[in-house]
Each structure stands twice: as structure tokens, then as C-alpha cells.
Amino acid sequence: MKKYLLLLLSAGLFFTSCKNDDDIFPDDNGDETQKTANDYPVQNFMYQVMNSFYFWQEDVPNLADSKFKSLDDPDYISFLASEEDPGRFFYYELCKNHVDAVGNASAQDRFSRAFENYKDLVNSLQGISSSNGVEFQLYLAKNDVDVYGVVTYILPNSDAFNKDITRGDIFNGVNGQTLNVSNYLDLLFSNNTSYTLNMADLSGDSIIGNGKEVALNKIENFSENPIHIKKIIEQNGKKIGYLMYNSFLAAYDDELNDVFGEFKSENIDELILDFRYNGGGRVTSAIQLASAVYGTETDKLFLRARYNDKIMSAVETSSVENYFTNETFDSKTPLNTLNLKKVYIIATDRTASASELVMNGLAPYIDVIHVGELTVGKSEFSDTFVDDPLTNYLYTGNNDGSINPDNQWGIQPLLGKNENADGFSGYEGGLVPDYELPEDISNLGVLGEIDEPLLAFTLSIISGNTAKKNFASTSSKSPFAHSKIFSATTNAMVMNGLLNR
Template sequence: MLHSTNWRSMALGLSVGASVWLTGCQKTENVQPSVTTSTTSVAVNTENQTVNNWILTNMQYYYYWNDKIPTTVDKNLNPSDYFSGLLYKYDATARPDGDRFSWIQQSADELTAALSGESKTDGMEFQLYIRPNTTDDIVGSVLYVLPNSPAAKAGIKRGDMFFKVDGQKMTRSNYSSLLSSATDTKQYGFLKVENGALVETSDVKTVTAVVFQEDPVYMDSVYTVGAKKIGYLVYNQFVPGPNGSAVATYDQKLDNIFIKFKQQGVNELILDFRYNPGGYVSSATNLASSIAKNVTTSSVFARKEWNKTITPDLEKQYGKNFFYDYFQTKAGNIGSNLQRVFVLTTGRSASASELVINGLKPYMTVTTIGTKSYGKNVGSVTISDSKKQIKWGMQPIVSKSFNSLGQSDYNTGFTPAVTVSEPLNPRPFGDVSEALLNEALFQITGSRLARRAIVAEVNAPTPIASTIERKAGGSNMFIELPK
């Protein structure tokens, strides 16, 4: 997810009473949308109509595809269904340029919190697969565990695999209900690998979900191989700081990491975005500004294209610079020591992760390793009712992103230069034998720092869902599988 949210919390004053949060070097904006709405219905649902009128008014003004909004959607529908009915939905054949990303939530407060990395969680992010050598059973692979979370305290770690929830084996028919049950406390039953096969164990771990703030800056390290000083950063969401904080704590943490990289003479860089679904443009700009080579504050990182309705108002209010994100001056910029950067990606690397890849390409060689990224070259804003009379919050797509060369050709994702798939039981982050990191180090040094323990790895089948997809309003992972 790539959304334009101003960390300085600058609200647009709208006649419909909506707060819209933007990013970059934008100033407080007072835009009066000129929208007329009408509806005819037989059975009137006043509450739904009030919310839906608010939805339509904002969508007609902000939505990137506002010229394609249908005029016949029933205002009596539940707001979620009504919002869905307005979208210019993606279709591979009929609408390949369509919308795959806009969403709405019943609680604007929960939406805002999720965008800042706060959610109710046990702290375990995982990927679901059809269990190897079966057609109906489901297995969960732990991608990573948040430090100090309930899952971490229970001893769960990256690479663990579970097959039971609350004593029941996960199958096609029940995994959704088991994982999305209303109970905060769950018991997970785990598998182990023996002779290359999955073996069920009696190991059970109990965790209770809590409201938890995730620090997206997961780890960093430096590897020294001869004259190579290789910086490595695992970054899991583009978030400036904790929910509700006025301080960009996480951006500052990244700044300090790059100052350390610079002090240690880092001359090669690996960015690990494999589980990063995106986030704030401001954080993407912040990170890229510590990496890009030969840039100044007049160098363009990204340009945003808005719809034809709002563009004249934005340009009149702010000038043409509103549509550009420029690199910043950073004390820790290591660009002068870099000729290239390596980025680790998977199908869960999206939006702001891809924005960084695209934005750096005009300035240096960017080599992606892993599997194809998600493909999201558009951005959204958070819209909520400043008067708090409407509790809903929505995140519609409002812009399309381009780099300084006018390139925006990654709507189907970035195909990796070197394809490497993760096993079902991945090794710890930072372990030089871990699949993606191992390949990146090989590409940099020309030698294997450690041989991958292939025998101990289990090849992963095609993934079916991941908790990463739900982060910050992503798609619902709990879907019924086709038989």
C-alpha cells in the first residue's frame, strides 16, 4: 500500500466535513468540491444514505478514476457495498488499468491506526500453503515474529510451521473460520522437518492477541567480505512513527542506521522489502534520500498524477511542486559509495516498496532478487469525517506514481533479475545461508559465504494467503478456496 499521508497531520477543510491526510511538502489546503448528487429509491435507509452521500461526494472529487464512477448504485446499500459499487474495478481483459486497491473500513480510527502499524495481533506474520503431498490440508509458515510480542514470548520464530489451530487441523473448509475466530487466545500446533518431510508434533504454543505497535525497522547489519562493506536492512512497512505520535521515530531510526552505515564505509547495500506492503510516501522519500547517488533537493524522486477535477485546485493552491516529491539532504547518504543497490522482493512487496525501486532507477542500478513484486503504481489518501458524525474511513486511490524519467510501468510488478523462492521453512533474517540474502551476497562477492542447507529446506508450494495481505488495510486473507 502506498498512501499519501502528511506526517504533520495537515487536514483539508472540506465542505462535506472530511479530513484527508496527505504527504510530502504540502501545505494546509482548503478545497471546496463542487458536487451534485441525486438518488431515487423505493425503501429509504436514512443512515446508509447519509454515509453513502458522504462517500460519493468525496469519491467524485478525489478518486483517480472519478470519470468512471457509475451513477446507478443504490444509496440504500451497506456503505461497504456501496463504496465497492463505485469503483472502476480491475479486469485483466476489460479494465487492465482498473482499481485493485481502494478500500473502506467501518472505523476510521482503526484505519488510521493500521496505517501506522498498530493493530490487534499476536505478533506472528505467516504465509498459508496447501500442505505438500495433500490436496485439502493447510499449513502455516511463520514469516517473522514481532519482538516482544505475545508470539515472541511464546517462543515462536521465523521458519516455524503450524498445522493446527485450537486443536483442529487446518483444511480448505475450516482454516478461514479457525484463523478469523473472535477469540483473542489461540493454540497453534506445530510441524517439524525430518529427512526432508513434514512431521506432526505434539508441540503446542498458546498466544493471546493484544493491541500492538509494530516497529517496521526490523533489523540491520553489516557484512565485511574483503573490500566489500555490505549494509543489510530489513524494513517491513513504510511508517514514519508510532500511531498518534507527532515524532517520526521510525524515519529517524532509519536515518541513524544509514549514518552508521556511512561511518562503517558501507559500499554495497541490500534492502530487504520481501514482506513490505508499502505505506507512507514521506517515509519512502526519506529512505531513498539516504541511498540515491548524486542527488540534491531539486532532484525528483517521484511525481504524482491526480484526476482532472482536483488537479487545477491543487495546482492553484500549491503550485506545480505539489505533484513532486524531491530528495532530501541526509547526513547518512551513502550514495557516493554506491554504484548499485540490491532489493529483495516477493509477491508481498508492494506500493511504497516499488516506489523506492522505481524512484532510484534513474540514479543508480537497482537489482531485484527473489520473486516478482506485487505491482502497485498508484497511491491513496485517508478520508474521514472531521466532525466525527460519520465513523467510516476510506482509502481510495487518488494518484498514479512516476519516477523522474516519467516511468510508471510496474503495474504488474517488477520481475526479479535473479529468481529465488523462499522455502516452506525459511531461515532467520541475517543468516548468510538464508535463501534470498545468500543470493544477494553471492551477486555482490562472487562467492557463497555459506552453503545453503538445501537438505533441511522444504520447497514451498504455491502460496494461498498471507497475513501480510491484511496489513494496513490490504485484502482479506480469509477467503474460501475453490474446490
């Protein structure tokens, strides 16, 4: 699809030249000075991309094709100059009712993102970040002011991996300061490379500090392997493959293929995919995983992409269709596939985008048994854009040297929606579980162990013993934030993301 977008841009869907004309604007000192789009490189770059690609382009008055005559239209220059903060310009002036501008209740666009440094965006999409290895969710205390965190898992080979901290542990302070709604962002998400967590215990509805401290240090350029757990569980004469997969990252596609090779060689009877913390990632990785489950039938439609009207009117139908695959996307390695008729998927309110794509894309072909909670509800996809006119602003993975040195911003706008072979994409409210069970913060269990509540529940469904056991959750509060809220892979579905290590 990327080649079609390049052709469209080359054909002139947006202004392609900048003329030094007689557009005169007074500066702060009252002197007359000539201004052009080049004087507002970030805003100009953002506008060009959004006017061409943004899914809701025709619904945003500022992006209307009739709004400005050309790059040197005085009204266009005034528009670029109207907001000094590029982030605010993007969310408030170019997006359709972005959540950052209008709040959750009125938001249409919940997922378009702008990054001051495109390298942070690119690294995040490859699973590379500055991390101490503690993944957590944040909750409001009963006074609706104080905040506490619950550890969800620890990343292998991280600083935290050998520290006295594990899944289910609770913290309520950082560096001796009690976490609250006013300071948690600064304390937990600043650029500081180290901090100390003040640990706590859950006592009824109360969070009480226990005096324990855990000092943590971030590792720069830390790579998270999304294949968190893989194992085979034997139950009632059946072999059940279990894979906890936390992000769709292209760099691990070959390793993912090897996992399915192991499952295939063991001749597993059932498969459980654990997407409970998977916020998405690259679409090609999702197609690979779905094909590994269902089969390498390259004549069967997996998804159909729907872009904005001016792109859809200029491309052939076949160019927006993606089929199941028989090989990995980058290395072209033959794909290991299980040819299953049924799959069990653990999914929660952290499950989004490419994860939901796998669930929705498989639904027309096999029985998808969804265990857990209502998912996020993101059928929209995106791609990465930088200020490089030579590639018509698309980030290719090879164009770092030609990106405007005066503008290092990167944006990840929503470009369209993906629908499955039945034409369904309307799950903005989330995918509804067949068997509902939220995580219980008072009893999280050990991931991958057969008594971990969500896995145990899924195994009971497979065995038919669900009614014989009590899987009620006693403390299932919904988190308001988590450790990956600023990650580009959170709720991401990168359509062609040519990102690979």
C-alpha cells in the same frame, strides 16, 4: 498536495449542501417519509470522496459528474439507498472493477479499502494492531482443501517472542481444528485475543501434525518497529550494510535516519535493503529512505503523481512533483545519506507499493539490483478519508473530534499513480528481478544470517561467486494469504499520510 485537494473540494468538485426537499419515499410499512442524503451518511460520505478523488472517477458510471443534479436529487437518494451494506456499496458501486467484486482475473482496482471503524485503519497505518507477534504465510495442501501456515518471523517484544516458535515452523491447526479453506479466516483472523496453534512437520509434499502446541495471546495496541534487522556484514574486505525494513512508518523515520547514520559512520561499501515482506506505507518515508541511499539532491525529481483528470487540470505541475529530500519529513532532522551508485534490494511477491516506489524512483539515478521474485505491482497511491466535512473528508490526524459520530467508517481509495523521473509507472505486472530466487519453505534459514538463502544469494552476487554455489529452491510454493492480509499497510502507498505517534 493535500492543500491543493482541500482547495479543490472547497471550490465545489462535489455536492456541498443538503437540502430538505420534497423527496418522498415509502418506508417498509407503506408510510410516506422524507429521505435525504443525511439518512445515508456512510454511502453519502463514500460517494462524495470517490466522485472527487478516485483515480478512475471518469470510468465509473455511478461517479459521473452528470449522473446526479445535486444532493437532493431523488435519483441520488435512491442510489444511496440501493445498498444497505456500506462495504458492498463501496466495492461494487463506486470502485472500478474492484477485486472484491469481480475477482482477481478481471480486477482493475486491487487495493482500495473500506474499514467499518476508521480507527482500525489509522492504527494499522501507524503499525499499531492487536497482535500475538507471529507473522506467517498460508499455503494450500496438495488436496487443495486443507491449509497450513509457515512462520516467516516473530515480532520482538511480542507474546510469541519468548514462546517455542520461530521462523520456518509449520502449523496446520488452531485449537485442535484442522485448518482448511472454509475455516482459516475464522480461526486465524477473528477478534479472539488468544488461540493455540497445532504444529506440524513437512514430510515430502505432506504436512503431518507433530502433537506440539503453542498457546498465543494478542497484545492490544501493539506497535511493530519496521526496522526488523540492521547489521554490517564484512566480506572479502568489504563492509556491507544490511537493513530488513518491513513497512514505511512515519513514527520510525528518525530511527531509520539513525540507522543510515551508523552505516555512514562505518563507511560501508555496499548496501542491501531487504523488502521481502514490506507491503508499503507512507510515501514521505519512502522518499527519505531513497534520499538516504542516493543523496540529498533536492533539485532531482523522485516521483511525479498523476491524479484523475479534473484534479490534474486544476493544479500546477509543481504541486504533483516530489524531489529527493535533505531532512526527515516530520522532525526536520538533517538526513544521513550514503551517496551510493548501486543498491541491492531483496524483493518478493510480498513487496509492494512504497517499496516498489523506492525501487522505481531510484532506477533513473543508480543501479538497482533486484534479487528475489516478481513484486506485487502497485504504482497507485492513496490517502485516508473520514466523515468530517470540516476538513473536506481528509483525515488529518487532528480531527477525530469532528468526525460524524453516526459514521465511523474510513476509506482508503486509490487516488492516482506515481511515476519516476523517466515517466515510468507501468509495472502493474510487478518489477522483474535481476536475479531470481523464491523463498524455500523447507529451508527458510535465519533472517539476517549470512547463510539465509536470499541474503546468501545477494552476498554471492556482490562477491561475484554466484556461479560457484547452488541456490536452487526445492519447495517454492506460492502462498495464497499471509498474516497481514487485513492490515491497511499491506500494499499501501499513503501519499501524504499525516499519521504519526
